[in-house]
Amino acid sequence: MRLFEALEKIKKEALISFHMPGHKNGRLIGEALANPLAIDITEIPGADHLHEAHDCIAETEQSIAEFYGAAQSKLLVGGSTAGILSMILGTTRRGEVLLLNRNAHLSAYNAVQLGELEPVYLLPKLERRLGIPLGFDLETFKRLIEAHPEAKACLLTYPTYEGVCYSIREMIEICHDKGIVVLVDEAHGAHLKLNDAGPSSALDLGADVVVQSFHKTLPAMTQVACLHIGKKNILSERQLNALIWHLRALQSSSPSYVLMASADLMLSVIERDGVQKTKEMVENIRWFYDETAELKTLGFRRFADGDPGKLLLEISREYYERGDWDGFRVSSILREKYGIQSEYETERMCLFMAGLANEKKDFETLASALIEMDKKILSVEKARRAGVLEGENLSPTYELVLPQRVLSAAEAAAAPFEAVPSADCVGRIAAEYVIPYPPGIPVLVPGERIPDTLIATVKREKNEIKVLR
Ligand SMILES: Cc1ncc(COP(=O)(O)O)c(C=O)c1O
Numbered sequence: 001m002r003l004f005e006a007l008e009k010i011k012k013e014a015l016i017s018f019h020m021p022g023h024k025n026g027r028l029i030g031e032a033l034a035n036p037l038a039i040d041i042t043e044i045p046g047a048d049h050l051h052e053a054h055d056c057i058a059e060t061e062q063s064i065a066e067f068y069g070a071a072q073s074k075l076l077v078g079g080s081t082a083g084i085l086s087m088i089l090g091t092t093r094r095g096e097v098l099l100l101n102r103n104a105h106l107s108a109y110n111a112v113q114l115g116e117l118e119p120v121y122l123l124p125k126l127e128r129r130l131g132i133p134l135g136f137d138l139e140t141f142k143r144l145i146e147a148h149p150e151a152k153a154c155l156l157t158y159p160t161y162e163g164v165c166y167s168i169r170e171m172i173e174i175c176h177d178k179g180i181v182v183l184v185d186e187a188h189g190a191h192l193k194l195n196d197a198g199p200s201s202a203l204d205l206g207a208d209v210v211v212q213s214f215h216k217t218l219p220a221m222t223q224v225a226c227l228h229i230g231k232k233n234i235l236s237e238r239q240l241n242a243l244i245w246h247l248r249a250l251q252s253s254s255p256s257y258v259l260m261a262s263a264d265l266m267l268s269v270i271e272r273d274g275v276q277k278t279k280e281m282v283e284n285i286r287w288f289y290d291e292t293a294e295l296k297t298l299g300f301r302r303f304a305d306g307d308p309g310k311l312l313l314e315i316s317r318e319y320y321e322r323g324d325w326d327g328f329r330v331s332s333i334l335r336e337k338y339g340i341q342s343e344y345e346t347e348r349m350c351l352f353m354a355g356l357a358n359e360k361k362d363f364e365t366l367a368s369a370l371i372e373m374d375k376k377i378l379s380v381e382k383a384r385r386a387g388v389l390e391g392e393n394l395s396p397t398y399e400l401v402l403p404q405r406v407l408s409a410a411e412a413a414a415a416p417f418e419a420v421p422s423a424d425c426v427g428r429i430a431a432e433y434v435i436p437y438p439p440g441i442p443v444l445v446p447g448e449r450i451p452d453t454l455i456a457t458v459k460r461e462k463n464e465i466k467v468l469r
Helices: 003-013 056-068 079-091 106-115 138-147 168-177 237-250 257-291 317-321 327-338 360-378 409-414 452-461
Strands: 072-076 097-101 118-122 153-157 181-185 209-213 225-229 298-301 310-315 349-353 417-421 464-468
Touching: 056 072, 056 225, 056 257, 072 079, 072 237, 079 106, 079 153, 079 181, 079 209, 079 225, 079 237, 097 106, 106 409, 118 138, 138 168, 153 168, 168 181, 225 237, 257 360, 298 360, 310 317, 310 327, 327 349, 327 360
Parallel strands: 097 118, 097 153, 153 181, 181 209
Antiparallel strands: 072 225, 209 225, 298 310, 310 349, 417 464
16 A cells, blocks of 8 residues: 555544644644645745745744744754754764763764764663653763863753653753753653643753754644754854754755744644643643543553653553553554554553643543553453563663764764674674664664673664674
8 A cells, every 4th residue: 555545544543643743633723724735835925935034934933932932943844853963063063072861862863973973971860660761860960071071062852752851950050061052852842831830941941952843742744843042042153153054954945835834823823822722731631640540450650840741651560461461552452442543652651642732532532441441451361471570671762771882873884884683783883773763762873882781672673783894
């Protein structure tokens, strides 16, 4: 089956969306965008030009900057990916040190490779049962900064894919004390501004450059994102100019007006009702947690400083170990039997992304599906799953391992390689990335020696892996 037919088939399923994009199948902006081809134009008079904006696009960007409290905001049609590449490549020069959290998105690793930068990794704390990254230890961070006074920029992912927030204000201050520019991948946080009761946006906490995917958590079309320059940024003029140059160089010279229009429509929605709709969403989520509080085989994990829009369903240990349940099964039953699509799943969990566009009935359907599934599992007896160890990290997404870096990613990518069966790769030097997707966070980077602790992950992702000859 080809693409269009496959999409039509999915459309007919009329799925309840707890995944990206944030318009949840066209809600909130769908009516205005009902005939997208009519506005699929190019840079004709009256339509302005993204890369030299002075008219309607400039006005939209100005309104975005005012709404978010930025010195300047630039619309992106290449997703946060384009913004992350540009902010890293714009603020660093070849051979310079970039501090970055090891759980950074692939785009940050690509920037390191393209810019031939020296990466210094900051390891996150890990929630071992779920295998997801949390925040950072501030003392360790301080020591890392002390050890690398030559670093030019620090990239932080905030919130994490799973919605975990942490003490980023303090981290920004620590960097600024040393003149290090702070770049924040806030791809999952464009909506934080709308909720006073929740974690703040890094833009309000002093970050220099912040990139947000509007399409992930707000009602905008896929690929629509934004790069904000902070009001008190410490960028040099050269860095700012280089950053803007990279935005032009890395994005299409024919940016889609449909995508850009969806950002403008999204802005109108959040200017008008964003705060109210967020309150309703938080209220619906509270109701949802009360409703599902008695689940036995499943349960929701909540983090003190978490984004309320990320609902993290954990498979209860006993039922996981007995082989009754895993995240993949939960997700496929939800899709096949109840028409509900989650964002992503691992063996131990299933992530649901709620947004302003989700209505109360979506939460009701999800709650009753989970309650029904829970009852069914309770009535079934299954054999114990063998080999599950207490505390074992079961997630296919993250490992608490920092492999030895033998060559830079750029050097390794240019070196002769061979493919070997993944089972035989321990001790070899990787010539390619290993990136479980989602969430698109590399666990192995070209140039790193493959440790035996990563073998299970490599085998899960690939039958063969390219290694240096
Ligand atoms: C943490 C994080 N940063 C950046 C990105 C890239 O964003 P985009 O899809 O808008 O290019 C993603 C995508 O999933 C992500 O999860």
